[in-house]
Amino acid sequence: LKLEMELRRALDAGQFELYYQPKLEMADGRLNGAEVLIRWRNDAGQLVPPNRFIPVAEECGLIGAIGDWVLAETCRQHAAWRAAGLLVPVLAVNVSARQFAQPEFAENMGRMLAELGTAPAAIELELTESMLMADVRRTAATLERLKELGFSIAIDDFGTGFSSLNYLRHFRLDVLKIDQSFVRELLQDRAALAIVQSIIALARALNLQTVAEGVETEAQRALLQEQGCGAMQGYLVARPLPASDFAAWLRAYN
Numbered sequence: 013l014k015l016e017m018e019l020r021r022a023l024d025a026g027q028f029e030l031y032y033q034p035k036l037e038m039a040d041g042r043l044n045g046a047e048v049l050i051r052w053r054n055d056a057g058q059l060v061p062p063n064r065f066i067p068v069a070e071e072c073g074l075i076g077a078i079g080d081w082v083l084a085e086t087c088r089q090h091a092a093w094r095a096a097g098l099l100v101p102v103l104a105v106n107v108s109a110r111q112f113a114q115p116e117f118a119e120n121m122g123r124m125l126a127e128l129g130t131a132p133a134a135i136e137l138e139l140t141e142s143m144l145m146a147d148v149r150r151t152a153a154t155l156e157r158l159k160e161l162g163f164s165i166a167i168d169d170f171g172t173g174f175s176s177l178n179y180l181r182h183f184r185l186d187v188l189k190i191d192q193s194f195v196r197e198l199l200q201d202r203a204a205l206a207i208v209q210s211i212i213a214l215a216r217a218l219n220l221q222t223v224a225e226g227v228e229t230e231a232q233r234a235l236l237q238e239q240g241c242g243a244m245q246g247y248l249v250a251r252p253l254p255a256s257d258f259a260a261w262l263r264a265y266n
């Protein structure tokens with residue numbers, strides 16, 4: 013309850029910040045996009061990671077307001093970078109279960125982006141398997157509408173949830189993000205390698221892109237590329253960066 017009150021105050025006081033982590037194409041190193049990751053700069057000036065407060069925000073319902081802030085700030089930053097002449101990649105925003113479960117989620121997203129003056133094509137939405145499977149009929153309709161509006165859709169932490177392969181076939185998706193737990197074990201564990209190979213084969217058959225998460229070493233990168241993975245994200249490329257550092261990274265990169 014104390015944390016809930018602190019989060020409310022943090023939102024009013026503007027204590028949330030967005031970090032940006034680039035994703036690169038495996039084949040040629042071109043910029044594929046960037047994931048947007050929230051942090052909380054608390055009263056003590058410490059940076060609190062989302063695992064420590066997103067679950068609480070989700071429980072108390074504050075996630076709606078925080079999610080709206082994340083989307084608005086992402087769009088504002090996107091516009092500011094473009095105005096400054098930067099080539100900004102697609103920005104991938106994490107969506108919480110409670111946000112996705114809103115009855116008018118797709119319409120609300122479309123309306124908010126129109127108000128913010130951002131093209132939905134500039135935004136990718138990261139959803140998890142459990143969100144998609146909670147109500148598959150509604151999910152199919154919501155994804156259809158989001159795609160019509162122009163958003164791209166990624167499944168986050170793929171392979172760790174319980175998704176029915178049959179439903180994946182019917183959902184309008186763009187990207188499978190291979191969970192970092194598999195990438196971490198890739199060189200030591202034959203089972204992890206087999207799972208990664210299966211995800212890549214599945215993605216290819218369903219015409220989806222793959223992004224490996226948590227790539228930290230050159231050996232992991234080389235093996236993923238050899239297996240036909242499409243893109244990568246992780247400390248090997250860059251850590252999640254504050255906006256100004258990410259802009260500098262982009263300038264140096266382009």
Ligand code: G
Nearest residue numbers: 048049050061062063066082106107108252
């Ligand atoms: O940035 P970090 O690795 O600490 O992120 C940890 C978790 O927090 C990830 O699972 C990520 O999806 C989640 N997360 C990060 N930013 C956001 C956000 O803006 N909204 C939601 N709902 N989750 C986020």
Ligand code: G
Nearest residue numbers: 106168169225226227228245246247248252
């Ligand atoms: O669940 P989600 O994929 O949204 O969370 C991404 C999380 O992974 C963020 O907390 C981010 O800080 C973290 N992350 C990003 N790259 C790496 C990496 O190379 N290694 C590790 N251990 N974590 C990473």
Ligand code: MN
Nearest residue numbers: 047106138168
């Ligand atoms: Mn994510």
Ligand code: NA
Nearest residue numbers: 168169191225
């Ligand atoms: Na993930």
